[in-house]
Amino acid sequence: MVKFGFTTRKDSMIMLDKADLSLRRTLISEYPEYQLCINCGACSAVCTAAQLTSFNIREVKLNIDRGQTVSLKNEIAKCMICGKCEMICPKNVSNRKIVLLINKHLQEQHG
Amino acid sequence: MIPEGKKKLWAKYQKEIAEDYYYYARSCIRQNFFPGSESTFLRILKGELGKSILDDPRHTTCTGIAYHTDLVPIETTMTVVARQFALMHEAGLENYVASCVTSFGIYTEILDLWHHNPEMEEKAHELLYKATKREFIKPKNLVHTSDIIYKFREEIAQKSKYRLINKETGEPLKVVEHIGCHYAKMFPHKGVGGAEYPHVLVGMIESWGGDVVDYPERRHCCGFGFRQYLVKANRGYSVSASKKKFESMAPYKPDFILSNCPGCAYFLDRWQYVIADMEGTTYDDKGYGIPSLTYEELAGLVLGYDPWDLGLQLHQVNVEPLLKKIGVEYDPDAKFSSKDGKDLGKPEKPEVLKY
Numbered sequence: 034m035v036k037f038g039f040t041t042r043k044d045s046m047i048m049l050d051k052a053d054l055s056l057r058r059t060l061i062s063e064y065p066e067y068q069l070c071i072n073c074g075a076c077s078a079v080c081t082a083a084q085l086t087s088f089n090i091r092e093v094k095l096n097i098d099r100g101q102t103v104s105l106k107n108e109i110a111k112c113m114i115c116g117k118c119e120m121i122c123p124k125n126v127s128n129r130k131i132v133l134l135i136n137k138h139l140q141e142q143h144g
Numbered sequence: 145m146i147p148e149g150k151k152k153l154w155a156k157y158q159k160e161i162a163e164d165y166y167y168y169a170r171s172c173i174r175q176n177f178f179p180g181s182e183s184t185f186l187r188i189l190k191g192e193l194g195k196s197i198l199d200d201p202r203h204t205t206c207t208g209i210a211y212h213t214d215l216v217p218i219e220t221t222m223t224v225v226a227r228q229f230a231l232m233h234e235a236g237l238e239n240y241v242a243s244c245v246t247s248f249g250i251y252t253e254i255l256d257l258w259h260h261n262p263e264m265e266e267k268a269h270e271l272l273y274k275a276t277k278r279e280f281i282k283p284k285n286l287v288h289t290s291d292i293i294y295k296f297r298e299e300i301a302q303k304s305k306y307r308l309i310n311k312e313t314g315e316p317l318k319v320v321e322h323i324g325c326h327y328a329k330m331f332p333h334k335g336v337g338g339a340e341y342p343h344v345l346v347g348m349i350e351s352w353g354g355d356v357v358d359y360p361e362r363r364h365c366c367g368f369g370f371r372q373y374l375v376k377a378n379r380g381y382s383v384s385a386s387k388k389k390f391e392s393m394a395p396y397k398p399d400f401i402l403s404n405c406p407g408c409a410y411f412l413d414r415w416q417y418v419i420a421d422m423e424g425t426t427y428d429d430k431g432y433g434i435p436s437l438t439y440e441e442l443a444g445l446v447l448g449y450d451p452w453d454l455g456l457q458l459h460q461v462n463v464e465p466l467l468k469k470i471g472v473e474y475d476p477d478a479k480f481s482s483k484d485g486k487d488l489g490k491p492e493k494p495e496v497l498k499y
Contacts, residue, residue, distance in 0.1 A: 035421040035495070039379040041387050 052100025056138060060097070063134055069124040070094060076118035076128050086111045090118060090128050097135075106143070109135050157328075157338035161295045162239035162285040166197040167232035171244030172205050174406035174438075180455020181440040182243055185289055188443055192303055193296050198235050203228050208246035212370045218257075219271060222264065225254045226272040230280035240283035241292060245405035248288040249326030252334050255282060286334075288327060290404035290439050294336055294344045297351040305448030308354030310399075311471035316355040317399040320434070321345035322389075322412060324405020325365055339363075345402050348439055352446050354399075361392035367415065368407030383422075386415040390434070394427040400435040400466050402442055412436040417460040420497035431498045433461035445472060452478050460491070462499050 060067045074091045082088040088111035096102065109132060118128040166189075170182055189195045207224050210216040228251075232240055242248040258265035272278055293300070308317040323342045328335025337343030340363065346356050367385030372378045389412070393401075403409040413436035420426050426433050436459065437445075444454040451472060456463045457479045467474055480488045493499050 034424060037379075037418060037422060038376060039383065041419065041423065042380055042384040044388065 166241045167237040177410045181438040184440040184444040206247040223271040226268040230278040233281045238284035245324030304446045319354045320398040322403045366408040368411045390427045
């Protein structure tokens with residue numbers, strides 16, 4: 034086979050009807066403002082952890098909304114809980130609170 | 145296809161297409177990809193339909209690719225577009241015909257911009273005069289070349305030598321139509337049939353005897369996003385988009401693909417070669433792939449033009465199986481000969497895709 038320097042990618046179709054959205058529901062019930070996020074990414078733009086690691090809080094929340102939580106524990110551990118994201122958020126969503134709630138949920142689930 | 149429902153929707157999105165006296169703006173990439181298409185368009189318009197069209201060598205790029213890759217600012221695009229309109233006006237014409245779907249999108253976008261921001265139009269006048277001492281007048285009628293072929297599809301059908309019918313079985317050929325995204329997805333009312341159910345290619349196929357295949361990824365992009373293709377590291381996105389379409393259309397066993405955009409016709413052709421050599425997959429039963437034609441090439445075939453005059457030898461996916469199905473007479477030995485009989489050389493033979 035010829036190598037062209039690029040390859041095809043597999044379809045990444047997400048079936049929301051079958052996805053496990055329990056974490057999203059838990060977060061919304063404990064912190065309804067979670068739903069106000071417009072995924073603008075301002076939080077990621079100012080994130081200190083993102084400057085040092087691959088952490089992306091916008092992507093983390095997007096993945097939770099899609100039920101993709103396999104790598105959540107590793108990702109959320111990168112957050113330094115500094116709260117800069119809260120200060121920039123145009124919708125006054127507290128990502129700090131969301132991260133703490135996710136941590137609480139993960140500990141309840143996995144110890 | 146449920147014609148009643150579609151017809152109702154299509155009726156909502158009709159556009160005015162001028163009858164005659166056109167100013168022709170060529171496509172930058174199409175002159176390289178499929179040069180026979182543009183010459184065939186002019187041949188059909190002048191020779192078959194008796195229309196007047198000016199093929200002006202003074203016009204330039206519309207800046208489309210540079211604009212969509214953020215290399216030029218909107219003011220530059222606006223001034224270049226204004227210059228094209230000035231050339232049309234100087235030639236005494238008011239019906240502008242763009243050969244490229246990206247250009248059609250650019251002209252439509254600039255006219256819309258000026259409509260909503262008259263101060264930008266004023267600025268374009270100033271910039272153009274400062275740069276070239278020219279004045280421009282906006283076209284009375286702006287269309288894509290596929291609109292013109294669509295308008296005269298019945299006249300072409302009346303003059304046709306061949307129909308889109310399988311010569312052996314007598315069945316209509318199954319055709320996948322693919323509309324360039326910039327034709328109507330940005331401004332649905334500017335495309336015949338709108339964005340969701342464009343009729344521009346469907347009309348041609350049906351008038352010339354073929355059947356349109358309705359398949360799940362029919363409206364998916366071909367993958368020729370400039371940002372995807374121009375950066376080599378991103379080409380995987382481009383070929384993956386085409387692959388998604390091929391996989392979706394293959395079960396319907398289409399006889400060929402028809403596109404109205406330079407990039408779409410090219411990538412739906414070339415990526416079949418790449419996927420064949422990369423993954424060993426072809427999208428037909430016999431390993432020849434699915435031929436990908438432009439609408440002028442198809443019109444030319446229907447009218448009985450020589451396939452090699454149409455430039456069909458420049459396609460990566462072999463067109464001969466399709467020519468045989470339609471019953472087109474052609475000289476297989478003349479495929480890679482120039483007009484004066486010189487050998488043009490053959491393309492490299494793919495490992496999997498039969499050629």
